[in-house]
Amino acid sequence: MLEILLDATVRAGTPILFATLGAIINERAGIINLGIEGLMLIGALAGFAATHSSGSLLVGVSAAFVAAFAAGSIHAFITVQLRGNQIVSGLALTMFGIGITALFGKQLVGLTIDGFERVAVPGLSQLPVVGKAIFNQNLLIYLSFFLVAAIWLFFYRTRWGLAVRTLGENPAAADTCGVPVNLYRFLAVTSGSGLVGIGGAYLSLASTPMWIENMSAGRGWIAVALVIFAGWSSPKALLGAYLFGGITAMQLRFQALGTTVSAHILQMLPYFFTIIVLVISTLRLQKGASQQPESLGLPYDREDRK
Amino acid sequence: MPDFLKIEHIRKTFPGVIALDDVSFSVAPGEIHTLLGENGAGKSTLMNVLTGLYHPDSGEIRIDGRRLSFTSPRDSLACGIGMVHQHFMLVPAHSVFENILLALDNLPNLFSRKKYRARIKQLIDEFQLDLDLDSPVWKLSIGAQQWIELIKLLLRDCRLLILDEPTAVLTPQEAERLFKVLRQLKKQGKSIIFISHKMREVMEISDQVTILKKGRSIASLTRGEYDERKLAALMIGADKIPEWQKNLQLSTQISLDIQQLSVRNDRGLSDLEDFSLQLIKGEILGIAGVAGNGQKALAEVLTGLRKASHGRIMANGEDLNNSSARHSYIAGIAHIPEDRKTIGIAPDMSIDDNLIMKSFKNSAFARGIFQDKKSIRRNAQEKIAQFAIKSGPEGTPVRYLSGGNIQKVIIARELSEKPAVLVALYPTRGLDIGSAEYVHKVIADGAAQGMSTILIAEDLDELLKLSDRIAVMFRGRLIGFVDPQNSSREEIGLMMSGETGENDGGEA
Numbered sequence: 099m100l101e102i103l104l105d106a107t108v109r110a111g112t113p114i115l116f117a118t119l120g121a122i123i124n125e126r127a128g129i130i131n132l133g134i135e136g137l138m139l140i141g142a143l144a145g146f147a148a149t150h151s152s153g154s155l156l157v158g159v160s161a162a163f164v165a166a167f168a169a170g171s172i173h174a175f176i177t178v179q180l181r182g183n184q185i186v187s188g189l190a191l192t193m194f195g196i197g198i199t200a201l202f203g204k205q206l207v208g209l210t211i212d213g214f215e216r217v218a219v220p221g222l223s224q225l226p227v228v229g230k231a232i233f234n235q236n237l238l239i240y241l242s243f244f245l246v247a248a249i250w251l252f253f254y255r256t257r258w259g260l261a262v263r264t265l266g267e268n269p270a271a272a273d274t275c276g277v278p279v280n281l282y283r284f285l286a287v288t289s290g291s292g293l294v295g296i297g298g299a300y301l302s303l304a305s306t307p308m309w310i311e312n313m314s315a316g317r318g319w320i321a322v323a324l325v326i327f328a329g330w331s332s333p334k335a336l337l338g339a340y341l342f343g344g345i346t347a348m349q350l351r352f353q354a355l356g357t358t359v360s361a362h363i364l365q366m367l368p369y370f371f372t373i374i375v376l377v378i379s380t381l382r383l384q385k386g387a388s389q390q391p392e393s394l395g396l397p398y399d400r401e402d403r404k
Numbered sequence: 405m406p407d408f409l410k411i412e413h414i415r416k417t418f419p420g421v422i423a424l425d426d427v428s429f430s431v432a433p434g435e436i437h438t439l440l441g442e443n444g445a446g447k448s449t450l451m452n453v454l455t456g457l458y459h460p461d462s463g464e465i466r467i468d469g470r471r472l473s474f475t476s477p478r479d480s481l482a483c484g485i486g487m488v489h490q491h492f493m494l495v496p497a498h499s500v501f502e503n504i505l506l507a508l509d510n511l512p513n514l515f516s517r518k519k520y521r522a523r524i525k526q527l528i529d530e531f532q533l534d535l536d537l538d539s540p541v542w543k544l545s546i547g548a549q550q551w552i553e554l555i556k557l558l559l560r561d562c563r564l565l566i567l568d569e570p571t572a573v574l575t576p577q578e579a580e581r582l583f584k585v586l587r588q589l590k591k592q593g594k595s596i597i598f599i600s601h602k603m604r605e606v607m608e609i610s611d612q613v614t615i616l617k618k619g620r621s622i623a624s625l626t627r628g629e630y631d632e633r634k635l636a637a638l639m640i641g642a643d644k645i646p647e648w649q650k651n652l653q654l655s656t657q658i659s660l661d662i663q664q665l666s667v668r669n670d671r672g673l674s675d676l677e678d679f680s681l682q683l684i685k686g687e688i689l690g691i692a693g694v695a696g697n698g699q700k701a702l703a704e705v706l707t708g709l710r711k712a713s714h715g716r717i718m719a720n721g722e723d724l725n726n727s728s729a730r731h732s733y734i735a736g737i738a739h740i741p742e743d744r745k746t747i748g749i750a751p752d753m754s755i756d757d758n759l760i761m762k763s764f765k766n767s768a769f770a771r772g773i774f775q776d777k778k779s780i781r782r783n784a785q786e787k788i789a790q791f792a793i794k795s796g797p798e799g800t801p802v803r804y805l806s807g808g809n810i811q812k813v814i815i816a817r818e819l820s821e822k823p824a825v826l827v828a829l830y831p832t833r834g835l836d837i838g839s840a841e842y843v844h845k846v847i848a849d850g851a852a853q854g855m856s857t858i859l860i861a862e863d864l865d866e867l868l869k870l871s872d873r874i875a876v877m878f879r880g881r882l883i884g885f886v887d888p889q890n891s892s893r894e895e896i897g898l899m900m901s902g903e904t905g906e907n908d909g910g911e912a
Contacts, residue, residue, distance in 0.1 A: 255514070255517075256513050256514055256515075257505070257506070257511045257512065257513045257514075257515060258513055260502060260505060260506050261506060263495075263498070264495055264498070264506055267495040267496075267497055267498065268493065268494070268495045268496075270493055271493040271494055271495055271503075271506075272506065273457070273476070273477055273493075274455070274457070274477045274487070274489065274493040275477075275481075275493075275506045275507045275556075276476075276477055276478040276481045276482075276509065277506070278476070278478070392495075392496070392497065400457055400458075400476075401418075401457070401458055401459075
């Protein structure tokens, strides 16, 4: 029972994890991206379409990354180059993503592909309790484990990561140290968006190997909230994403057991939980445990006279 | 020796403002070159041009005779030009180590933390600095933060170091130490551009002085060619300086009695700790201290912008901190804030509107529920004449006025209600000498009419000249009082670094 629940937790949490990691990269560079929901859909559709026409999952995942990267570059151009309003641009990106995937996804509805299969790690997958949940999963899930560690190392052990973190805190400081502010910010936004796209592709290539309109169903917004919960750190993002995965897995389990509670109420639980998490993390922020990048949401203009 | 740096006819304009008109000067290797000029003369703008932050409209920058055009700080760093900015370019949330790391020019993307730690540690030890590499920068004093900025430059092997008013955040003793380091660097053949408007320091350290006035370089003088008087005359030029006299007769009435006031900040640390003070009617009480030692918190509590966590502020026998009298008291206290553009004025509104912000409910400015535009205009005209505000055409947003004139608008508004207490936080910061003297005059005149002033300033000379008493603050505490008539800068400086003033030979 516990084994099954843990396994379902990881599987339900992974798309949110990818999206949260992508959003963290955006926000660490000081750019708020509210287009996560739209980017997930774009990634989901591009991944599904490419896999369907090529027959290769690798091509599908790459296509998801590239499509979301391209869509993210719209946001990057508006917020970094033009120094536009990040909130408005991000919301527009979400609208754009929902609209364009509905339009181009029409002819793909009902088609099927062979999605990602489980690949057991020899030996380790036989571990009691956690073995199945961690070491008998599909390749995308292994990729997400790798990314959590890699992103942490990137931010805290490389010069590039230090530069990106400085951009989010005080872009002027980075500028006077010779860091190309706009280039790095642009790359952070686009590559972060690409990761979000892979999160979307997980939905259409692994969770349910088909395209359903608006299939991200608010997971992008959960990711936006999780960034705050995770304190802009990738290991904590893993924790947060699995927390939501766990709630989703449990409510599915409840439904399967046939409780008398309405399915609608159960399906609402993860979103309800998002609100609670936001309240708690915001209170924590106000108490001064702030990890929030100080220049988050502020455009940088070198010649601005303060 | 040929010049290392040569600047010719630099011009830089911002929308509506000519920041630099025509500036030329040159710096030789191993020279300490001072840029002297009043605030607003364009010193910082010029340096931002030199470090590639601003792009000049016209003019030339030559290094070793080669003409260069900087498009970003990267380019100027590559030429060996580094700068300690007046507003530090540090990340408060990052550790000292991380802040310094990013400044290294040859840091590989994957680097050995151990190796670079050792290298930075070595430099810190060389200058005998007390810096903890793992401490986040926000925990450090402003003086220590400045050392980090300097270390960043030294690790880069800069050939020209620019320091923008570095002594503003140091005690006189710390400034002395900085000068020692600068002389040491000079011996190594590095050039230094030193920006200041404190005459004493300029006389002490410069080899060459260039004077800027209203965006133009009006003279470059070599050591020996100038004295204090000559520099001052060049710097101020034909500007008229208002005269004022200090009120020497103090009353015994107490206008404000501050008892054991404590204030905590969002990080849970004390900005103000157990602070007690009695303000006498008609007194100008100076507050000395290195910036960031609780002066701002004191001003904010007194003017009602922040709440005290503990303690009382007594006036007329009532505690204003936690009583219904709070509002009327706060309305009656005049405040010249530190950041005049963000909290002193509403920058997009006109002078007329800004002047009545405290008294817009007054029936003189209302006609029923509507504003009486005519009387508001009349009020503005009176104040503009009385305070000699250079205002531009009617209805001009205040943001387009110069710093000095904005300050006059704030003062005109704050003093219009005849307040009993004025809290002035760095009231002359960023003003030219004429405007600064005008502010002094207003404060002194107010004192003669019974207004008490708490004057928080960073320039000791200003405090010594104006105050009846000087209180010294350190880390949110009151260290002690000094009498401006018979105490020296050194004495105050020692107290500013936390030494209590009990060295009269009594205990030793």
